[in-house]
Amino acid sequence: MSQDEQDTTVDVPDVVPPVLDDNDYLFDTLETPAPASLEPEVAPVFPTSHSSGAVDAQGTDASTSIITQVIPDRSLAPEVLTLGPPFGAQSFALGALALAVLLVSVLVLFTKRRSSARGSALLLVGPPDAGKSAILSALVYKRALPTHASLQTNSSFATLLGAPKPLRVIDVPGHPRVRDQFKQYLGDARAIAFVVDANTVSRNGARAAEHLHAVMRALSSIPPSQPVPALLILAHKTDLIKAGSADLATGRVRTVLERELEKRRAAAASGISVEGLGADGGVGAHGTLPDAEEEGAGAGLECAAGQAFTFDAWEGGEVVLLGTCAPAGTAMEDGKAGGLAPLVGWLEENE
Numbered sequence: 001m002s003q004d005e006q007d008t009t010v011d012v013p014d015v016v017p018p019v020l021d022d023n024d025y026l027f028d029t030l031e032t033p034a035p036a037s038l039e040p041e042v043a044p045v046f047p048t049s050h051s052s053g054a055v056d057a058q059g060t061d062a063s064t065s066i067i068t069q070v071i072p073d074r075s076l077a078p079e080v081l082t083l084g085p086p087f088g089a090q091s092f093a094l095g096a097l098a099l100a101v102l103l104v105s106v107l108v109l110f111t112k113r114r115s116s117a118r119g120s121a122l123l124l125v126g127p128p129d130a131g132k133s134a135i136l137s138a139l140v141y142k143r144a145l146p147t148h149a150s151l152q153t154n155s156s157f158a159t160l161l162g163a164p165k166p167l168r169v170i171d172v173p174g175h176p177r178v179r180d181q182f183k184q185y186l187g188d189a190r191a192i193a194f195v196v197d198a199n200t201v202s203r204n205g206a207r208a209a210e211h212l213h214a215v216m217r218a219l220s221s222i223p224p225s226q227p228v229p230a231l232l233i234l235a236h237k238t239d240l241i242k243a244g245s246a247d248l249a250t251g252r253v254r255t256v257l258e259r260e261l262e263k264r265r266a267a268a269a270s271g272i273s274v275e276g277l278g279a280d281g282g283v284g285a286h287g288t289l290p291d292a293e294e295e296g297a298g299a300g301l302e303c304a305a306g307q308a309f310t311f312d313a314w315e316g317g318e319v320v321l322l323g324t325c326a327p328a329g330t331a332m333e334d335g336k337a338g339g340l341a342p343l344v345g346w347l348e349e350n351e
Contacts, residue, residue: 119186119187119188119189119190119227119229120165120167120168120188120190121167121168121169121170121185121188121189121190122167122168122169122170122189122190122191122193122347123170123172123182123185123186123189123191123192123193123229124136124169124170124171124172124193124195125172125174125179125182125192125193125194125195125211125215126174126193126194126195126196126208126211126234127174127196127197127204127207127208127211128149128173128174128175129149129174129197130174130195130196130197130236131195131197131236131237131326132171132172132174132195133147133148133150133154133171134147134326134328135169135171135193135195135234135236135324135326135340135343136154136156136169136171137326138326138330138340139158139167139169139340139344140156140157140158140169142331143329143330143331144326144327144328144329144330145328145329146328146329147328149173149175150173151173151175151177151178152173153170153171153172153173153178153181154170154171155168155169155170155171156168156169157169160344160347160348161344161348163347163348163351164351167347168188170182170185170189172185174211179211179214180214182215182218183218186218186219186222186229187226189229190229190230190350191229191230191231191232191346191347191350192215192219192229192230192231192232193232193233193234193343194211194212194215194231194232194233194234195234195236196208196233196234196235196236196253196257197236197237198235198236198237198238198240198241198249198250198252198253198323199237199240199241201235201252201253201256201257202252202256205256205257205259205260206260206263208256208257208260209256209257209260209261209263209264210264212233212257212261213261213264213300213301215231216231216300216301216314216316217299217300218300219231219300219316219317220299220300220302220316221299221300228316228317230317230318230320230350231316231317231318231319231320232319232320232321232322232343232346233253233254233257233311233319233320233321233322234321234322234323234324234343235249235250235252235253235321235322235323235324236324236325236326237249237325238323238324238325238339239325239327239339240325245323246322246323246324246339246342247323249323250321250322250323253321254311254321257311258309258310258311261301261309262308262309264301265301265303265309268301300316301314302314302315302316303315320346322342322343322346323339323342324339324340324342324343325339325340326339326340327339
């Protein structure tokens with residue numbers, strides 16, 4: 001080491017850190033003013049009308065003028081929406097009209113549904129040899145063909161003038177063993193035509209009435225929710241009557257059938273069996289009701305209380321009597337020529 005370096009050496013005393021108590025601080029608290037942006041804003045105090053009574057040069061309360069400058073002049077009352085006038089006569093009339101249109105629409109829709117649910121077939125029922133098969137052939141083939149008694153149901157389609165679709169014609173045999181087969185087609189039937197030989201009805205009235213009673217009982221048992229087919233009674237073979245009058249034939253058939261049906265109704269009401277009334281015109285072999293099933297023997301012949309049975313007073317529905325004929329070999333032009341005109345006309349009107 002040189003002499004100069006030895007001369008410049010400075011002795012540095014050892015520094016001992018001070019011992020601080022709990023109340024001593026290394027640094028003094030710096031009181032730095034807070035920036036203006038962090039200073040809390042003091043809300044202005046607006047004088048009220050009760051705080052001062054100073055009046056400005058214009059003669060108004062100073063406090064009021066100050067509040068007016070800060071707060072816009074608005075009414076403190078709530079805003080009320082003005083409703084329109086109540087329903088007038090015109091509005092009531094429009095509402096009533098709309099309700100009427102709605103009810104009419106529902107009624108029309110309900111009627112269409114019922115008419116669409118109604119069947120479209122024509123059932124031909126009645127005693128044997130009454131002429132049912134001749135009517136079927138005349139409607140279907142436009143010509144009455146020779147026929148014979150059958151134990152089999154025949155069905156075919158006939159085209160009527162002006163009808164939108166073909167008409168199904170069902171010929172149910174009149175033999176006692178199979179004549180109840182018509183019940184299988186009630187749901188498809190628009191009308192049931194009970195065919196009676198007007199030339200022999202006076203001799204076979206009891207048998208024809210027994211068969212007709214079974215048909216009327218079946219119609220009366222149809223639930224109200226289902227449409228009931230119309231009941232037609234055809235006084236057939238009017239061409240064989242000497243007078244040849246359809247009115248005479250229908251009058252004769254009406255008289256005989258109403259008389260025989262009244263016998264059956266009165267017998268059932270008196271507790272007498274009606275089982276044999278259609279066989280020989282007398283009281284059945286049992287003489288009295290054999291069991292509980294015969295209690296409903298008079299069902300289907302209900303009329304107003306105290307009245308004898310008539311087709312007009314029957315509570316089961318309307319009965320239409322028509323006089324018809326279909327001679328074998330006779331051509332039927334469009335199904336209307338000859339003696340089937342009343343039947344075809346009714347079918348077209350009730351399409």
